[in-house]
Amino acid sequence: MNNEPVHKVLINRKMLLAMIPLSERTIFNLEKRGEFPRRIALTSRNVAWDLAEVDQWIEARRSNNIPATRPGLTS
Template sequence: MNTTLRTKGKMLINRKTLLAMIPLSDRVIYNMEKRGDFPKRIALTSRNVAWDLSEIEEWIDIRKSSGDQAARPGSTLQVSYA
């Protein structure tokens, strides 16, 4: 099964391909999209969406180069006032 669609120099990937690239759940990706922390999906039909592969690759590159570590759930920041 072809999981990509090439159009005008852009390559679109489906959810299955995205989840193979980004080991996060659908819900986490959806929430990140809503916050503006992840590339937006493109609605192809009322029941089918895709993502621009170049935007996903750019997001991965930015994450790799940022060096930021994600905060662990439930962890709090230690602040000392001297």
């Protein structure tokens, strides 16, 4: 059994938005629906995300092979 401490890398909002080209509102809505990693409250005014969880979310999107569609558009 490995008893080494696990060090998480946290990213702030600015870094998250540089990685994920979505608006803050869209990310918040995805979080509320459980479709995006939850933010971690560091203080009452500062939040962060676990980089490993965000990377896993990106990889899941990359590997699901579902074509992007826009609501209201039909082929």
